[in-house]
Amino acid sequence: MSSFSPAPPSLPDRAVGFWGGLSANVLNMVGIGPFITIPLALTAMGGPQALTGWVLGAVISLCDGFVWAELGAAMPHSGGSYAYLLRLFDERKMGRMFAFLFLWQTLLNGPLNVAAGAVGFTNYLNYIFPNLGHWTLVALGAVLCLANTALLYRNIRSVQLISLVTTVIVIAAFGWIIFSGALFFDAHKAFDFPPHAFSLNTGFLAGLGSTTLIAVYDYGGYNNICQIGGEVKNPQRVIPAAIIGSIVLIALLYCGLNLSIIGAMPWREVMNSKAVVADFMGHIYGRAGGIIVAVLIMIAGWGSIYVVLLGYSRVPFAAANEGQFFKVFGRLHPKGQFPTVSLVFMGVLSALCCLVKLDDLISVLIVIQTLFQYSMQCIGVIIRRQYLKNLGMPYRMPLFPLPALLSLAGWIYIVTTSKLIYILLGVGLFFVGCLIYLVTARRTRSWPFAPSPSEQVSP
Template sequence: MQSRPRLQIDTTTATGLPTAPPRVIGFWGGLSANVLNMIGIGPFITIPLALTALAGPQVLLGWVAGAFLCLCDGLVWAELGSAIPESGGPYHYVREAYGRDTYGKLFGFLYLWQTLLAAPLSIGSASVGFAQYLAFLVPSMAPWQQSAVAAALCLFNTALLYRRVGSIQKLSVLITVLVLGACAWIVASGVLHFDTRLAGNFLNMGNPDPHGFWLGLGAVALIAVYDYGGYNNVCMLGGEMKEPRRNIPLAVLFSIPLVAVLYLGLNITILGVLPWNVAAQSKAVVADFMQAIYGHAGSTTAVVVILVASWASALVVLLGYSRVPFTAARGGQFFAVFGRLHPRGAFPTVSLVFVGVTSALACLLPLDDLIAVLILVQVMFQFIAQCFAVVFLRRRPDRDPHAFSMPLYPLPIVISVAGWLYIVATGQPKHVAAGALALLGGSVVFLIQAKRERSWPFRHP
């Protein structure tokens, strides 16, 4: 697909050096980038959190609601990614929709700002989860050693990605097949050893009071969004996708139901093997689940699978996020040094190293509340703004008529906005306040920079 003329980037200079990454990622590479991002450490550590937030069969409703919200939001991403297939996609979406020289500059900067906050937390959480499950195999690991392992994993992934992206695509596809097969084995094991008595006890639990139910449903939906998160990773790599008008929507919309079925199967089978109160208190619920079925050998095998999944998830998230400072630098809204490409490999160098190192530093911080803060920051900074971006872009006369258009428009947008507002409204006040302060801080930094540069909104007539 050809992007809008104003967004086209020459791929080489007059000297023959590359100025933009080549389009080398196909559908399977894009799908694997999404799936590996989605099947990370998330569900393996958040199932107990969900059971604690909303005890009883209603927790399954929260997982379904989260999947449905992500599917509606996935239609938003699919349309935007097809219309504007550039690396660091969301940065371009909001700039084009809200005006490159006016409000789009503010929204573009805020997206960059939240990425600088969210990227280290997202990558770091996957790496810390890797270290925590590794501690299941090595119980003697001290907390500081777990932090060191997580930080080392971030630096190792940075070195691994310091190469042409085509080779990483082959690796990600191979690992995706391995991880999906292993997860299917875990779910199938639960089906074969499903105890209807345990499941019946769980399904017959009493309903909570309505006030607690609505707050708990919001908490579980937030957890589900975190676990399903990653279906948009292909949009970060839009400028490196082949046939992006076709492959970006397919990668987004195939990955969501694929992973949703897997996660729901995992939740249901766990509750048919472990008593729900045991699962709610577990620190390594899938390991305990497999140990109940196969003993020590089963739990060890499951932990190895989870280690591979969490490592691969941290890898592809780093790959996607490392393109955002690069894109912003090319757009003149970040330090120019972040716009450098490797002269032979044609991949962002400074941007990759920066995100990798800050992610390693994030592993040294306590991450208990960061899942909620991470999601709320993304909702308040980006997800709601992108829903309206689809509306504005559809009204433009230069809209590509061959780009993907979501079915039932604008219903998916209405559902997405309502869902995001519900998650914010049911969030813990301290988490919402943290997101609001981050949004305010980013706006202040933008205004200070704009005033210093005498650009919008301080441009003199």
């Protein structure tokens, strides 16, 4: 294994503006998620009271969004959390370990996230072509990941145009679905709660935790602009605006989507659907309507995979650029000035992850991200306030530290109500990452094995 060494200079082209950043976030957030997870949320809580999970997920996401906005504006570097954790906790000390742990989880989480979108894409493809077998769908998901890798192998300016066009299609599809649901909305169906639906017992709390986990997965992506922070123009203004704007917009769309579907179809029928929006539109307009919306959702899913892969491909590049990962991942295309090895690595690994079941993908994603990333950022924003003030803090979260504390409490609640296997997997991955870091640090004499100042002085 080669040693870590400094990489070439960071990305030179700050070409992404507010609308490009907003569209990158929206596509990442929407993707295929809400169109396949509504039945999972209803099942987790056993009825339309699952809406409380979507609302709680929006609150947690907004509070966490304030954390990201503050960090992104203060440190507009590519790589997002890698850059933040490295600097928040002192890049010469614990920051090196936390940044490495984030990189470690990203090498798994990034491909899992992309693969989740690809698997959801094939669910709607299966609605149109119901005779496709399991392995055919897996193969098609993998091909989609590789095709997006090829499309991203270009300059960021053309990438931004594609994301903007796809976002317009996504918003138009949402509008059509919500409008159709409003025309056939039946309050008796929408609020047909089972007996004792809101009894505050362990079953309710566990179900709410599971539903909130699903919701925050669907809201996730509002931080995508932070992954490409080094390519954003006017980042002190654009990054916070894109983050908060995308969360508010998507929260309204998700609540409208949920109410539209359960207000027009019996929720017990919705629970058993694998392509719920296509079934819903087919219920209203017939099979032709279902096929049209399935195509629109597949476009949204493709767009989400596209921008998610774009964002995650910058993380290994940023780490290599800091000298904390293998130099080869810092390579830039000589003409397009975009990461090459980092992008191809993430794309190929995403294709392989299409073998994993969708519900497992989602649960593992959220638990691992919470343990490695979200919780550490919330803590860092609070305890390293003076460091952020020294950076000028062009954006400050309102009511500090309340949003960070609420976000941290939400992440802890989600993890503790998850299945034990996912918690053990996340904790195990954390300790393996720590072990790898310590072995590497000992070899390179980095923190906590760095020589003391007296040892560094020549005799």
